[in-house]
Amino acid sequence: MPVTLKDIAEKVGRSVTTVSRALHDYDDVSPETKELVRRVAAEMGFTPNIMAQRLQKRRTDTIGFILPTFGPRFSDPFFSEFLAGVGNTAAKLGYDLLVSTCPPGEQELEFYREKVQSYRVDGFVIVRTRRDDTRIKYLSEINFPFVAFGRTENPAQHPYVDEDSELGMRLLANHLVDLGHQKIAFIAAPDHLMFTHYRLKGFREGLLERGILLDDSMIGIGDLTQRGGYAIAMELLDRPEPPTAIAACNDLMALGTISAAQEHGLVVGQDIAITGFDNIPLAEHCHPPLTTVHQPIYQIGEMVCEMLIKRIRREFVDEEQILLNPSLVIRQSCGGAITRR
Amino acid sequence: MPVTLKDIAEKVGRSVTTVSRALHDYDDVSPETKELVRRVAAEMGFTPNIMAQRLQKRRTDTIGFILPTFGPRFSDPFFSEFLAGVGNTAAKLGYDLLVSTCPPGEQELEFYREKVQSYRVDGFVIVRTRRDDTRIKYLSEINFPFVAFGRTENPAQHPYVDEDSELGMRLLANHLVDLGHQKIAFIAAPDHLMFTHYRLKGFREGLLERGILLDDSMIGIGDLTQRGGYAIAMELLDRPEPPTAIAACNDLMALGTISAAQEHGLVVGQDIAITGFDNIPLAEHCHPPLTTVHQPIYQIGEMVCEMLIKRIRREFVDEEQILLNPSLVIRQSCGGAITRR
DNA sequence: AACCGCATCCAAAACGTTTTGGAAACAAAT
DNA sequence: ATTTGTTTCCAAAACGTTTTGGATGCGGTT
Numbered sequence: 001m002p003v004t005l006k007d008i009a010e011k012v013g014r015s016v017t018t019v020s021r022a023l024h025d026y027d028d029v030s031p032e033t034k035e036l037v038r039r040v041a042a043e044m045g046f047t048p049n050i051m052a053q054r055l056q057k058r059r060t061d062t063i064g065f066i067l068p069t070f071g072p073r074f075s076d077p078f079f080s081e082f083l084a085g086v087g088n089t090a091a092k093l094g095y096d097l098l099v100s101t102c103p104p105g106e107q108e109l110e111f112y113r114e115k116v117q118s119y120r121v122d123g124f125v126i127v128r129t130r131r132d133d134t135r136i137k138y139l140s141e142i143n144f145p146f147v148a149f150g151r152t153e154n155p156a157q158h159p160y161v162d163e164d165s166e167l168g169m170r171l172l173a174n175h176l177v178d179l180g181h182q183k184i185a186f187i188a189a190p191d192h193l194m195f196t197h198y199r200l201k202g203f204r205e206g207l208l209e210r211g212i213l214l215d216d217s218m219i220g221i222g223d224l225t226q227r228g229g230y231a232i233a234m235e236l237l238d239r240p241e242p243p244t245a246i247a248a249c250n251d252l253m254a255l256g257t258i259s260a261a262q263e264h265g266l267v268v269g270q271d272i273a274i275t276g277f278d279n280i281p282l283a284e285h286c287h288p289p290l291t292t293v294h295q296p297i298y299q300i301g302e303m304v305c306e307m308l309i310k311r312i313r314r315e316f317v318d319e320e321q322i323l324l325n326p327s328l329v330i331r332q333s334c335g336g337a338i339t340r341r
Numbered sequence: 342m343p344v345t346l347k348d349i350a351e352k353v354g355r356s357v358t359t360v361s362r363a364l365h366d367y368d369d370v371s372p373e374t375k376e377l378v379r380r381v382a383a384e385m386g387f388t389p390n391i392m393a394q395r396l397q398k399r400r401t402d403t404i405g406f407i408l409p410t411f412g413p414r415f416s417d418p419f420f421s422e423f424l425a426g427v428g429n430t431a432a433k434l435g436y437d438l439l440v441s442t443c444p445p446g447e448q449e450l451e452f453y454r455e456k457v458q459s460y461r462v463d464g465f466v467i468v469r470t471r472r473d474d475t476r477i478k479y480l481s482e483i484n485f486p487f488v489a490f491g492r493t494e495n496p497a498q499h500p501y502v503d504e505d506s507e508l509g510m511r512l513l514a515n516h517l518v519d520l521g522h523q524k525i526a527f528i529a530a531p532d533h534l535m536f537t538h539y540r541l542k543g544f545r546e547g548l549l550e551r552g553i554l555l556d557d558s559m560i561g562i563g564d565l566t567q568r569g570g571y572a573i574a575m576e577l578l579d580r581p582e583p584p585t586a587i588a589a590c591n592d593l594m595a596l597g598t599i600s601a602a603q604e605h606g607l608v609v610g611q612d613i614a615i616t617g618f619d620n621i622p623l624a625e626h627c628h629p630p631l632t633t634v635h636q637p638i639y640q641i642g643e644m645v646c647e648m649l650i651k652r653i654r655r656e657f658v659d660e661e662q663i664l665l666n667p668s669l670v671i672r673q674s675c676g677g678a679i680t681r682r
Numbered sequence: 683a684a685c686c687g688c689a690t691c692c693a694a695a696a697c698g699t700t701t702t703g704g705a706a707a708c709a710a711a712t
Numbered sequence: 713a714t715t716t717g718t719t720t721c722c723a724a725a726a727c728g729t730t731t732t733g734g735a736t737g738c739g740g741t742t
Binding site: 347361396397 | 697698699700701
């Protein structure tokens with residue numbers, strides 16, 4: 001049914017070769033022929049068959065993005081925004097974006113392997129890097145293009161874009177102590193995730209810089225969801241000596257923490273300080289607005305994607321490792337200087 | 342570099358045809374040969390070249406999902422959850438999911454056309470249907486498979502999954518009046534979106550059933566974001582006679598409304614009732630928890646995807662139009678019966 | 683007249699699969 | 713001895729493109 005090169009060739013009385021070359025503006029085709037071919041192609045509504053092109057060129061013009069996510073009900077605003085950044089950039093540069101989800105674990109690598117071997121994608125975007133990340137190890141080993149949002153502990157350097165969240169958290173910790181807080185809790189996430197590792201580390205050091213030791217009993221391990229943050233905060237606030245400040249390692253858990261505090265009858269930003277990390281859109285519009293560290297997720301998505309495509313095309317990439325500087329966003333949830341308690 | 346059928350054929354001393362047929366378990370291949378071919382294929386790490394398969398079979402095993410979204414900073418939890426439902430189902434049934442974003446408008450149709458003509462996808466998932474939806478018109482016309490989340494006003498029926506949000510809103514309106522509210526405002530969204538149309542309609546009728554006329558001056562038109570809901574709510578609450586209840590047509594705007602009310606010193610659920618629609622995860626964990634109408638977005642994603650794939654495969658679909666019953670989720674944000682003001 | 687350079691064209695191969703339409707070998711039935 | 717049927721195999725075509733390696737003709741130089 002659809003129009004092929006052959007159809008055009010027959011119509012204009014030239015060979016398929018010539019038609020193809022005319023459409024690609026090769027200079028061994030006369031201007032008149034080019035003109036003719038182009039006109040007829042447009043008239044007939046020709047669109048090249050992508051699969052045939054891809055087969056022939058041995059590339060897919062597709063980049064893969066496998067969301068490492070558990071269970072059905074995931075809804076991290078992070079992902080949709082990052083996805084938009086990657087997707088739009090990919091489209092702009094002529095690439096498709098192939099998305100799937102796979103819970104982290106055993107079969108994850110199988111997923112990647114399958115996509116690589118069956119020529120389904122030209123490269124991968126990796127997110128939620130882990131301290132020891134088998135995905136990155138695998139792709140490095142077989143020398144398959146990828147760019148990660150986040151670093152790993154693997155000594156072999158790989159291309160990445162990341163924010164220096166260690167620094168961000170250090171600044172935040174400084175800020176909390178400067179406001180007068182002493183009993184400070186931290187809601188972390190599983191330590192094998194690189195970014196929570198950095199954030200906890202930065203927080204701990206930031207407190208230490210001001211002479212405060214982060215008590216291990218004041219560290220909760222959450223699952224990055226609102227519900228998770230809520231549960232841990234409830235537990236922290238039920239203690240005989242509850243913290244006066246709680247820093248969560250992402251905004252979603254911070255929002256849960258706010259709910260927990262309000263349920264305890266506390267006025268957030270006055271009776272208790274709560275902070276997050278990410279600066280998701282919600283952070284600005286919750287009540288009270290959340291003090292957090294900004295992370296330009298959409299832009300990071302763009303950068304990662306652009307870098308990946310450059311690598312795929314073997315173009316020159318001037319910076320293979322990009323570390324962005326974080327910026328503190330002080331809002332009402334951490335209040336002014338502490339006075340009571 | 343990668344292993345092809347030809348490589349296997351040479352190794353086992355059979356033809357490419359036989360190898361292909363052996364791997365597909367055709368019964369004109371002897372058990373011994375099958376066994377041999379399979380073993381060697383596994384040994385050599387054979388994975389079929391997808392592009393070649395697709396070219397030959399004239400299908401892509403890919404479904405398209407074009408997010409109709411404006412600007413960079415979009416972050417509707419709706420999308421990520423729906424996406425997960427669609428994506429996981431697609432993967433389970435052996436399909437790829439091709440995602441891109443395109444702002445609604447002129448070029449949108451071009452996007453679809455291009456993907457159709459170049460054989461990039463076998464079908465589309467459509468979301469955010471509009472009263473007069475050119476995407477659906479186009480795809481129906483050329484008889485290209487698609488399934489929509491949402492209905493349209495086009496008389497020609499198309500396959501869809503939708504929730505009866507008119508009913509949901511009617512119940513919600515009943516509930517608010519039963520709590521004693523009289524001055525009630527509604528935050529809608531642009532009327533060309535089918536779902537906001539239904540929701541406004543249902544709300545209006547629900548009030549009418551209880552003898553209350555929804556005042557046009559009490560209807561704001563938002564952009565479905567938290568920020569938008571906030572702005573409209575601020576305006577409503579600044580009036581000399583502010584509403585005692587505000588119903589937003591989605592949760593995100595309801596959350597913005599809560600912020601606005603709190604900024605006005607109101608205790609939500611006590612001084613004012615606020616309701617949403619969708620029951621996004623955030624609705625449960627904000628403060629106070631949001632009264633809303635549940636919409637099983639992940640499951641709808643699954644259903645839409647499953648239905649689409651059945652249509653692509655020309656399998657029997659017993660229900661082409663599925664309308665789900667909504668269920669009210671009463672939480673604290675609308676409080677008990679109204680007493681003050 | 684022979685050669686060269688140039689402009690324009692194209693047949694055939696290649697990418698890796700699946701499908702089509704038999705062929706070959708053998709056993710069983712007539 | 714021929715036919716019929718069964719089992720197992722395969723060459724070749726097809727999907728629609730791009731690339732390779734010339735071929736052809738023509739005007740201009742020697």
